[in-house]
Amino acid sequence: MSELLRINDLHVAFPTDDGLVRAVDGVSLTVSQGETVAIVGESGSGKTVTSLSVMGLHKKGTAEMSGSISVAHDGGFLDVISASEEEIRSMRGRSVAMIFQDPMSALHPYYKIGDQLAEAYVVHNPGKKKEAAARAVEMLDLVGISEPAQRAKEFPHQFSGGMRQRVMIAMALMNSPKMLIADEPTTALDVTVQAQILTLLASLQKEFNMGILLITHDLGVVAQVSDRVNVMYAGRIVEQGGVDDIFYNPMQPYTLGLLKSVPRISKSGSERLKAIPGQPPSLISLPAGCAFAPRCEYIKFADSNACATQMPALVGTKAGHTSRCHIDESKRQASFAEAMKEVR
Numbered sequence: 001m002s003e004l005l006r007i008n009d010l011h012v013a014f015p016t017d018d019g020l021v022r023a024v025d026g027v028s029l030t031v032s033q034g035e036t037v038a039i040v041g042e043s044g045s046g047k048t049v050t051s052l053s054v055m056g057l058h059k060k061g062t063a064e065m066s067g068s069i070s071v072a073h074d075g076g077f078l079d080v081i082s083a084s085e086e087e088i089r090s091m092r093g094r095s096v097a098m099i100f101q102d103p104m105s106a107l108h109p110y111y112k113i114g115d116q117l118a119e120a121y122v123v124h125n126p127g128k129k130k131e132a133a134a135r136a137v138e139m140l141d142l143v144g145i146s147e148p149a150q151r152a153k154e155f156p157h158q159f160s161g162g163m164r165q166r167v168m169i170a171m172a173l174m175n176s177p178k179m180l181i182a183d184e185p186t187t188a189l190d191v192t193v194q195a196q197i198l199t200l201l202a203s204l205q206k207e208f209n210m211g212i213l214l215i216t217h218d219l220g221v222v223a224q225v226s227d228r229v230n231v232m233y234a235g236r237i238v239e240q241g242g243v244d245d246i247f248y249n250p251m252q253p254y255t256l257g258l259l260k261s262v263p264r265i266s267k268s269g270s271e272r273l274k275a276i277p278g279q280p281p282s283l284i285s286l287p288a289g290c291a292f293a294p295r296c297e298y299i300k301f302a303d304s305n306a307c308a309t310q311m312p313a314l315v316g317t318k319a320g321h322t323s324r325c326h327i328d329e330s331k332r333q334a335s336f337a338e339a340m341k342e343v344r
Helices: 047-054 085-091 113-122 129-142 161-172 191-208 219-225 243-248 253-260 304-309 329-343
Strands: 003-016 019-032 036-040 064-073 076-079 096-099 179-183 211-216 228-233 236-242 314-318 321-324
Touching: 003 047, 003 211, 019 036, 019 047, 019 064, 019 211, 019 228, 019 236, 036 047, 036 219, 047 064, 047 179, 047 211, 064 085, 076 085, 096 161, 113 129, 113 161, 129 161, 161 191, 179 191, 191 219, 211 219, 219 243, 228 243, 228 253, 236 243, 236 253, 236 314, 253 329
Parallel strands: 036 211, 036 228, 096 179, 179 211
Antiparallel strands: 003 019, 003 064, 064 076, 228 236, 236 321, 314 321
């Protein structure tokens, strides 16, 4: 599989009156053709900031960025951070496209659906308005919207939430991009519609052989569609691995905490969920050591002084599965064993 995205040591910070908000701190990951790579973590962990960076949607005057974001484009790779605005516009929507979290706010309420889809095509194909209109109807049909020619003449408020999300997927695919970024694509949808959207994305991925970068906090979605997973906390990736590694052999206490907080049908109805205690740290004043240390119930198995003063490196016990944690591997396996019985 050929690589479509390479993010290397990405840092994104936003200057504010209170200080520098380090929203993304040293993120590195890749996405290849036909692969779904998830970024998972609680709100404020840096997931969406990372995805917007790939699209070149941070204003350079208000965001401090370093590292590299290489996107497969026109037979080579384009570094989004150093690229000009013209180069980014050429890449955006054609080589990589994005499905945004809230389809109602992403669609303009005053313009017909067909016109909005056609505009996305004309941007990269100037003067081809008739072709764009036909393409809009074709894409609406592809994403499962019945009577596409008629629905193209309607406005966003005439579509349900699930239908609007299908429109957003159609818009993202108007120029047949190699890669798709899906930012919480099922958050505002009920469970039945969630399943339909995930099935649709999977079938479109197979048809177009796309790479997908999935941004979500829903571990159920991650388990269903992802090949590899990046767990983020306080702007950093704290664990990376294949989906089976993450779900059946987590190496980071934060990842284990996320797994333990997922509701399970097999559990007694009177049993309370085990939430992670405490709150995430301020991104303005991150601790010198492990950012998760103040909330970690397994810190007793590690050198607490190291947890407080040294940020753990991203290392692993086998190829493709890495984590940031000061707990020794043998102690980790023993201490996690009982908790993993609950998770399974």
